Amino acid sequence: MGSLEQTVSSTDHHGPAKGITRWLYTTNHKDIGTLYLLFSLNMFFIGGCMALTIRAELFQPGLQLIMPEFFNQMTTMHGLIMVFGAVMPAFVGLANWMIPMMVGAPDMALPRMNNWSFWILPFAFSMMLSTLLMEGGAPNFGWTFYAPLSTTYAPPSVTFFIFAVHMMGISSIMGAINVIATILNMRAPGMKLMDMPLFVWTWLITAFLLIAVMPVLAGVVTMMLMDIHFGTSFFDAAGGGDPVLFQHVFWFFGHPEVYIMILPAFGVVSEIIPTFARKRLFGYTSMVYATASIAVLSFIVWAHHMFTVGLPLVGELFFMYTTMLIAVPTGVKVFNWVATMFRGSMTFETPMLFSLAFVVLFTIGGFSGLMLAIAPADFQYHDTYFVVAHFHYVLVPGSVFSIMAAAYYWLPKWTGHMYNEAMGKLHFWLSFIGVNVTFFPMHFLGLAGMPRRIPDYALQFADFNMVATFGAFLFGFSQLIFVYNVISCIRSGKKATARVWEGSHGLEWTLPSPPPYHSFTESPTFTRPHRNDDRGG
Template sequence: MSTADITAEHHDDHHDHGPAKGLSRWFFTTNHKDIGSMYLWFSLAMFLVGGSMALVIRAELFQPGLQLVEPGFFNQMTTMHGLIMVFGAVMPAFVGLANWMVPMMIGAPDMALPRMNNWSFWILPFAFGMLLLTLFMDGGAPNFGWTFYAPLSTTYAPDSVTFFIFAVHMMGVSSIMGAINIVATILNMRAPGMTLMKMPLFVWTWLITAYLLIAVMPVLAGVVTMMLMDIHFGTSFFDAAGGGDPVLFQHVFWFFGHPEVYIMILPAFGIVSAIIPTFARKQLFGYASMVYATASIAFLSFIVWAHHMFTVGMPLAGELFFMFATMLIAVPTGVKVFNWIATMWRGSMTFETPMLFALAFVILFTIGGLSGLMLAIAPADFQYHDTYFVVAHFHYVLVPGAIFSIMAAVYYWLPKWTGHQLNEGAGKFHFWMSFIGVNITFFPMHFIGLAGMPRRIPDYALQFADFNAIASVGAFIFGLSQLIFVWNVIQNIRSGKKAEAKCWEGAEGLEWSVPSPAPYHTFTTPPQIEGAK
């Protein structure tokens, strides 16, 4: 494309160059930065709502016996907490980051399908509004756990299950549209010279994640549609009386569910791969191996789903296959952890807030990964299955894993978004409170799980009392320390020292070549890529 073309096109462009005024800016916007911000705010709101539900759970579990809530409401809390955190907090946060950063990282002026981008965001508040309103319906909100196993979620479900199903359909549509948009942007909108193997790792991990989303979100839509038909139209997909099979539900659900957990962690790998080189002031070690490792993890995620259901009565050959396939995932994951450590090796490291979160990610995610390997051992899983050990495992990979990476990303790119330098004091205070809180909350859960405390119960045997009390204290420390984060972000938007275009000394990438705050429109002319012809 020649420069003449671009100028000609530019003259045809009659849009004004700043954002529209008033509320309509947010309703009608097609700007990737506006939509990215809305995703992030929405995700923060859901994080606080889902977090409050977690605090209800931990408050009830502070002591054995029933103190604060009815067991039925407790079950609604565990269910809604899981659904909101997975679909409302973690996933939209990553989509928001992708919206903000992917076009800027590949030198594109916007997303490939800006109108659809607006749609995919605005579906979300309605989906979650509907889901949250079930709390006020007769019979209460869904109470069958975020995995909604049939027949608990069909024959024995509260009436509100239908609203839950439509909410899941809507979030699915939103995720798929977001994923299609991201794939189209990455494959078609890169600046000339930005070859695939030159893309920042965050872009790579998102490209692979988007493909995972397109592959499995329709399966989730399928499984809830089958539930809908079982409940209302007399089919028997999961009803044994009519010739169906409840175990089938688990197979279809986990065929979606396992790739889903990688959807929530691959973008985190990309974020950490951007932050660690910046603050170690070295290039990322093993870029190509990082790309291949990500792709192998994505591929393996499709053939390990039944490790979630070792206890349903599988043949021995099945247990062995899923056990070894699961353990195989440790290899590409190990490559990644090795590369991050090798990047830091002999680097000139400094420990600003984003780096602290990224380092905590590497350490704590590895702990979560190792407990995952323990769960992958099929014969041992019969002891761990459905205990607090599982809860400890997936919270270690999701909270100090996915959530810490999102925090790291927000602190890392916040100066680029707001144009103000970070308040390091408040950021570090937030980090240490979160780090301590998270470990006090989730580490004891390993022990009570190994001792046999089942998950999803409002009351427990006396011998679990001490560790539960400790975990509850940790949960309140972690929960309340997120208010520091909210305060810090709002302060940063309103005031602070002016940030330079490249506000981190060791940062590399196109996003640091535009001024801070990033102008409303960036890269309307494609940038020059180093090393391109």
């Protein structure tokens, strides 16, 4: 922990090291942020290829391209990689880049641990992906890995999957500890908690969620490991265990986990919308409290994922009402974003377009979530494509769009160059159309009764599946535009100013673009934005 001052002073004079060792040994929050983001982009494409494999098989009824066993491996790996490899590391990357610059700190609080928490990830995911080449194939039990499907009936590679989950859990927990220490101990003098940018706030709350539930995930996979190899029977009914217990423990982790993937997205959007509406964020305090209440509620709603396991009526009602309660703080957020835009002088640069799409499409995902929260109706929706449509609406145009928005918003700050705006807009519109063409028909498929996780389906589902596959390929390939835009922005482009956006606000914009390798080695003086100034600090 003494390493922070030492690292800063020892590398201060000569900037980053040269060659590959710069990236292997780096303790710099900007380097590590870049590594996380590039890793996440890679995983996004690997997981995306799996999604396209799935969609290609579902283009027509019948089995054309792959065998059902491989199809199951694809759905499982797609889910695991997108959740743990793409979305979570992307937000940790954004946190690494932005939180020290937003709170006026020279680096993260624990730079060496920061290096470690990143470099665990490539090993964890290499191990997980290597199961695809193993005898018996990769895990094929869905990303929720319900026991006993994932214990008694699992392929032998499940052990590698368990260790991979352990490793990524350790990585996330170390990242979360680092974020909390940075935010609580390293803010610029004068910056109170309620002065922090909302992205910092949402990440602080997310980090506490991570510390609370990642150990539970580690616990549940450890129980699986013991059931498989050491003869215990946590989830084995023959030995006195209970498979339903697995679902309870898993979703006790799993529901806070879905908020881990969306709260930082709320933060990103709450940064971007005020910038392009040229107004201060409406209802800052209520945003903070809404985020905190969503986090607290996430611990008491888990069984809405398991309405059909045979819960007693009282249980169904309890989880139904608490789930619906979450719509209240979420609604507060949506209305605050809308109110921020109300009578603002809006412009529609790419980050704003992605943020607007986020607000609209995430709300659609939220509404289908409310439909699923109705316990009696859920008996029909359960395990159908309606559920697939719901969580893809909150994760793709939700989390992923917010990550895209964040990338475009801060890319000029990171690289010192403007990205190509026309190409960014093209990327947005193709993604927007692609996402809706892919996932909207899935609502209809689900309501008509098409089950999820099947490689073949009845003929009446053929048309909508074909449409969804077209959309998926459109969405998938339009992401190549993003990659091209990012690469060309890193290499060249119009010089970016320090403020980049006319309406930008906050400490990160007081640094030059790109920021020096070591920024804020002297604490900046934080001045509270004037009440009547609509633009903020």
